[in-house]
Amino acid sequence: MSTNEVSLTAEKKKTIGLKIVTYIVSVLLALMVLLPFISMIREIFGDEVVILPTASGNFTVVTKPRETMMTWKEFTQLFNKPTWTAFGNLVLVTVTSTILNIYFSAITAYAITAYEWKLREAFEKFIIVTMMIPGTVASIGFVQMCYKFHLANNLVMLIIPAIATPMTVFFMRMYLKATFSKEVVESARIDGAGEFRIFNQIMLPLMKPAIATQTIFCFVASWSNSWVPSIILIDDKVKTLNVLNYTSATYVRGAELLMCIPPVLVYLFLSKHIVEGVALGSVKA
């Protein structure tokens, strides 16, 4: 009996030790999150930071003191018209492509889950295979296609491809595998609902947690996607905000604050669902 008690307290001590270590690591990591904000404020109001190359391939960082502190008026002038146009373009592209991505991924995953068509298993395998091949591999062909059909400088080229995103389909499929029940669909059929209506009015609301989770991920991915847009968007009128950052030095400072706000807002609106959404999707049926 006494040996048992001894081992029990030892176990308890070990647990408390691990607990403390976990809290310390978590707090340190959470504090590190503040770094980008600090450096952003320094960038706007503080010293100028210049990175210089050295002979060995490394670099040194030199800080030049700015002559005067930036005034509030100067600060507001950073948000000029090109910045707002670019911001509007980026919002347009991101919002529409996210909506298309979510809706069509959901309907594709639903088609795999609810109907027993012949090529269903092959199609699911195909989705898994294409998921592992990122779009950047085919970027030469994509840019050439834009040139050939005179679709460069057209925001549509950034919106339409979002319809086919295997990663989102795979995730939705995982979620449906765990939660889908045939009875719901069948009872709706008996009540006389069409297939399309069943998906829109019954299945979509049921998939809410998965949709919320994927909306955050898709939004962030689309929002920070800058490489292909920076090649095909040349005209100032259609440039998105991150392309503007890429290509010019003058509007950068106002833009960087604007860049941070929308993803955070989207996260705050949807974060309630993110936990259960991922958790339910992971259960293997």
Place this chain on the structure above:
Amino acid sequence: MRNKNHIERHYTKWGYFFIIPFVVVFLAFNFWPLASTLYYAFCDLKHAGNTHPDFLPSIGKPLFKNFTEVLKAKYFHSALKNSFFFFLASTIPEWLLAFWLAAMMTDRRMRIKGRFIWKTAFFFPKLIAGTALAGSLLIQFISIVANGTGYSVAAFAMNGFGITADDMKFFTSVQFIIIVVSIFMHFGITFIYAVAGITGIPVETFEAAEIDGATRTSIFFRITLPCIKPMLFFITVVSVVDGIGMYDLPSYFGSFDTTRSNLTLMMYMQNQAFQGSYAYDKASAISLIILGIYIILAVIIYFILLRDKDEIQLKKLIRQERRELKKGI
């Protein structure tokens, strides 16, 4: 029975109908560019905005000219090496950190509080630093820290332990900073997926293991990891795609880099295609090599994680039975 089959068949056409948008867009915007990239790799296609590829044999050049040129290039070798170095050096610590934290946070005996706050905090870098620009700021800030502390640590170490400045060089290099930032940015997402996977496991499983006296490590390796296999597959794919295809972080230092110590495959491809000579043909060849690497890795991942041996055996048995039935008839 027959009637029900008929009804089922009546509805199956909707399955095909619902995937039409996906398939059409996939063919137009993913498959077609990929196929044309494959074609350009065997063509002569240079200069900005040129859209008239010449098939190599038709202008009297060897078919694999682009590939041999790429494979011979010195930069390609360093790019290949760097890509794998960045991939491994950032993924392994990231996974250790993420899975360790996930296991601790979900441990029932420890009851860590504020899981939602931690989750939000860890996901935040991806949320804001995922945008290209905040990432560059992060690097700037960390570079200052690394420069300052790195040198002082080096000076301190040299005093007593016989460690020279050269030994500490790696920790003040661009590569090290890229790895640190990459870990910092990606570990949150791995953590969220890992926690989600673990919370999906029924609590009774853990209870049973605890009663049997399993230690934490053996619970993690024998129960947790096998139970989150589907999620593990998803995490692995995301890591591979991000790791091998890494270009945004190293390219911030691109213009400062004289020895190409942080050139990755993706960066090399982009430099070839959209800078200097605009060699779309060579860049296509590099794209195909990257694609080959992805396919090899994908096959390995599939065989390790996703192939269900029992299921394959079951299918074999079913097929055998059917054949025997046919013979009997």
